[in-house]
Amino acid sequence: MDTAQAREGVQLIAYADRLGGSLAQLREILDGPMAGLFTGVHILPFFTPFDGADAGFDPMDHAAVDPRLGTWDDVRALGAEYTLMVDLIVNHVSADSAEFRDVVARGDESPHAGMFLTMDDVYPLGATEADLVGIYRPRPGLPFAVLTLGRRKRLVWTTFTSQQIDLNLANPTARAYLDRVLTTLAQGGVSMVRLDAVGYAIKSAGTSSFMTPQTFGFIDELTARARELGVQVLVEIHAHFERQIAIGSAVDRVYDFALPPLLLHSLSTGDAAPLHRWLDVRPANAVTVLDTHDGIGVIDVGPDQMGDGRPGLLTPDQVHDLVEGIHERSGGSSRKATGWAASNLDVYQVNCTYYDALGRDDRAYLIARAVQFFTPGIPQVYYVGLLAGGNDMDLLARSGVGRDINRHSYTRAEIDSDLARPVVAALSGLIRFRNTHPAxxxxxxxxxxxxxxxxxxxxxxxxxxxxxxxxxxxxxxxxxxxxxxxxxxxxxxxxxxxxxxxx
CATH class of the missing domain: 2.20.220 (Glycosyl hydrolase fold)
Structure with missing residues (x-):
């Protein structure tokens, strides 16, 4: 594979509140002890509130910076120095948003009534059992919550949790809301948006309501609008590897979610054949990651869980061994945070830091990062991964949320101490090499x-x-x-x- 690739520097993924404490303090860390490491930063949700039911991915006001973290001026200051990526949460808003609270109070009399999706919006003539079991959802059960809107009970579409109310993107009110948010982000100095959960955004009767032709049409429209505003689009989808290839051809950037589990497989078995197969076909316009604020995806390398069950990059037995290997190398801590063991259930991810997934083996960890940086694309490093962090079992015990195992809140003393650790210092040297070598x-x-x-x-x-x-x-x-x-x-x-x- 020969891939012409303009140089893209390494970017950081971080919560402002968990790495620094505020937007201004995050910038101080990037300019101070982390100076020279990153050319860009993906700031995870800083909207009001940043600490809701889903760590900011359930905004009450998606166009407002939570004042506890700073202001839009702080966001623009970061955007003036770094390539700035921010989440555009296209599928849902908080159940506590002013718009949805008005619908709960007034029902169909609310001017926002059409903004939120109900089962009747998709199935006005009713749904069969086959219709309902055919809906693809990243959680157990059906994607509906029984809620009283005005004077009547409705089946409101809630893909993720009952605190996250899905938007009806066929409705002009919902589209106007999303355009207002996108415009606000562009005016705030954002140069790239990550379309969070966009695969679930369009629901259509007779389909899985996940990455359908209608979804691609919506992505095309949203991408065109973003480009008008000078903003690039990164699509976030966990799906069969062939879908990732198709998505990559239609958007500015797509995540390479297959790389993390394939590297774990290669490092634990010595078998590099699946990794080679992926490197031969993967989209070149990828953002490469080993870890993010979510878990380690396995659906991205396994057989297709939709349609005809096409083979994956790994067999079902290899996926099973991969997951069990992570649990073993993490001393069983990841098992306590994954699947039925914790709330916020993910059926396609293992909740574990990447460092613990490799058994805290410094040599293996640096090899994985080196392969990530040498693979074509924009490399992004999650803040916990940058500091070679272990699973935060205390936070998991307090919150009961599986993904919190990989969402540690660092004090400034912890940051300074971890940056001096040999494995982190070596990773920092590797990042600088990736940023500066002309090759x-x-x-x-x-x-x-x-x-x-x-x-x-x-x-x-x-x-x-x-x-x-x-x-x-x-x-x-x-x-x-x-x-x-x-x-x-x-x-x-x-x-x-x-x-x-x-x-």
Whole structure:
């Protein structure tokens, strides 16, 4: 695979309240102890309220910055320095939003009545059993909550939780709301929006209501509007790998959610064949991640759970072994946060930090990050992953929310201490290398076979290559220095003290 790729620097994913405490303090950390590490930042929801039922993904007011975190001026200040990504939550709003509270109080007399989706909106003549069981949902059960709107009970569409009320995006009021939010984000200095849960946004009778042709049509319309405002679009979808390929061809950016589980598989088994298969077909316009605010997706590499059950990049047995391996290497802590063991159930993710998913093996962790950075796309590093964080069992015990295991709130002292740890210092060196070496402005070639993977970037006389032997967890980094001479590192942990630029 030869992929022309303009250089894209490494970006950070972070909650302002959990890494710094506010928007201004997040910027201070980026400019201070993390100076030079990131060219962009994805700030997870900072809207009112940032600490709702789903950690900000259930906004009461999606166009307002929670005053406890700062103001739009703080957001614009970050956008002036960094490529700024923000979530556009397209599927739902909080049950406590002013609009929905008015509908609860006044029913059909509310001017916002058509803004929210009910079962009748999709199935005006009623639904059969086949219709209902055919709806794809990332939680157990049906996506409805029985709520009283005005004087009558309705089946209101709630894809995720009863605190997150789905928008009726066929209604002009809902579309006007979404356009107002998008315009506000653009005016706030945002250069890219992540379309949160967009795969579920359009519901259509007779379909799964997930990534249907109507959904693609909606994404096209929203992307066109975003581009008018000077904003790029990143689509967030957990689905069969062939759907990711199709989505990638239609949008600015798509997540590479297959890479994290495939790397875990390769590092635990020595088998790099599924990873090679993916690297041969994956979208080049991807945002690469190993971890995010959610869990580690496994649906992205398994057989298709919809339609004809097409084979995945891993077999069902391999997916089972992958999940059990994470639980084992994390000392069983991930099992306590995944599936039926915790609320906010995800049927397609394992809740665990990536560092714990690898058994806190520094060498394996740095290899995984190196492969991420050498894979074409925009690399993003989650704040807990940046600091090689372990599972936060105390937070899990307090909240009972599985994904909180990977959402630690760092004090400034913890940040300073973790940045000095050898594994984090080595990761920081790797990030700076990815940001500065001129080879990453060129083309990437994939080689190797069996347990080996080689990723080589070339731009003129500049080269940077990563060779990994997964069976032995050995990696060799070679590159051209500023004077044109070849340089080599055979242990990525050395990057804690060695400047790979050679300067």
């Amino acid at each position: 990453f402005a060129g083309e990437c070639t994939v080689g190797g076979g069996g347990d080996r993977l080689t990723l080589t970037w070339t731009e003129g006389a500049h080269t940077a290559a990563l060779d990994v032997a997964f069976a032995t967890k050995e990696a060799t980094l070679t590159w051209t220095g500023p004077d044109g001479t070849a340089r080599t590192c055979t242990d990525l942990r050395e990057l804690a003290t060695v400047d790979p630029s050679g300067s």
